[in-house]
Amino acid sequence: MRGPTTSLTPPADAVAPARHSGAPAPGEPLGSHYDHCFGCGGKQPHGLHLEIRAGEGVSATAVLTVREEHQGAPGLAHGGVLAAALDETLGALGWMLRTIAVTGRLETDFVRPVPVGTELHLRAEVTAVHGRKIYATAAGRAGGPEGPLAVRAAALFVAVEVEHFTENGRDEEIRAAMADPDQVRVVRAFEVNP
Numbered sequence: 001m002r003g004p005t006t007s008l009t010p011p012a013d014a015v016a017p018a019r020h021s022g023a024p025a026p027g028e029p030l031g032s033h034y035d036h037c038f039g040c041g042g043k044q045p046h047g048l049h050l051e052i053r054a055g056e057g058v059s060a061t062a063v064l065t066v067r068e069e070h071q072g073a074p075g076l077a078h079g080g081v082l083a084a085a086l087d088e089t090l091g092a093l094g095w096m097l098r099t100i101a102v103t104g105r106l107e108t109d110f111v112r113p114v115p116v117g118t119e120l121h122l123r124a125e126v127t128a129v130h131g132r133k134i135y136a137t138a139a140g141r142a143g144g145p146e147g148p149l150a151v152r153a154a155a156l157f158v159a160v161e162v163e164h165f166t167e168n169g170r171d172e173e174i175r176a177a178m179a180d181p182d183q184v185r186v187v188r189a190f191e192v193n194p
């Protein structure tokens with residue numbers, strides 16, 4: 001029996017991604033999709049506090065400042081934290097497509113150690129779309145957008161309906177989110193597609 005296709009190489013009949021006409025201009029902040037998100041939420045004290053910005057085409061950028069609480073080895077960033085930063089920047093590409101999508105697969109290469117205090121410049125872009133599948137890549141460079149490559153990722157996101165969250169999340173947080181007009185605005189922004 002043939003199993004699911006999990007390759008990160010887009011199939012031959014995948015199409016080029018289309019930047020949504022309502023996507024913010026390059027350089028504009030995309031905003032947080034959820035205040036309590038570990039990656040981008042402003043109300044998440046333990047979070048990465050990534051401020052992700054629209055890029056050219058279907059791309060996005062962010063800067064992670066590696067803090068003491070991000071350590072794995074002494075003085076060096078934990079790989080999981082770096083993967084989370086890549087995942088979050090990739091996840092924000094949904095704003096550029098106006099599609100709600102979640103990570104199905106994330107493959108990460110850790111190219112060089114990232115010391116505490118580093119400003120890691122992240123850039124993610126969608127490379128292809130095939131039905132609900134969104135193929136994307138990301139890179140993190142130390143010290144600046146042209147700095148040495150420290151981490152890179154290839155990912156496959158899968159487009160989902162808002163019910164993915166309402167049916168699988170915890171009632172308490174869902175009720176609070178749906179009572180928050182800012183959160184409802186975010187959901188509506190994603191639902192209006194194209």
Ligand SMILES: CCCCCCCCCCCC(=O)SCCNC(=O)CCNC(=O)[C@H](O)C(C)(C)COP(=O)(O)OP(=O)(O)OC[C@H]1O[C@@H](n2cnc3c(N)ncnc32)[C@H](O)[C@@H]1OP(=O)(O)O
Pocket residue numbers: 004005006007033087088091092094100101102103104105132133156158160162186187190
């Ligand atoms: C309000 C604003 C919020 C906005 C919210 C934005 C959040 C962003 C946060 C950052 C990003 C995250 O961390 S998101 C959180 C981490 N991710 C998750 O929790 C997702 C957990 N996984 C799932 O819920 C599910 O497995 C899904 C949704 C990914 C797929 O399930 P499904 O909907 O039933 O789809 P399914 O038919 O299985 O698959 C559809 C196609 O995708 C392929 N596919 C499925 N899974 C994979 C996989 N792991 N690796 C490769 N490919 C895969 C299948 O082969 C198939 O291709 P083909 O055979 O048809 O060709």
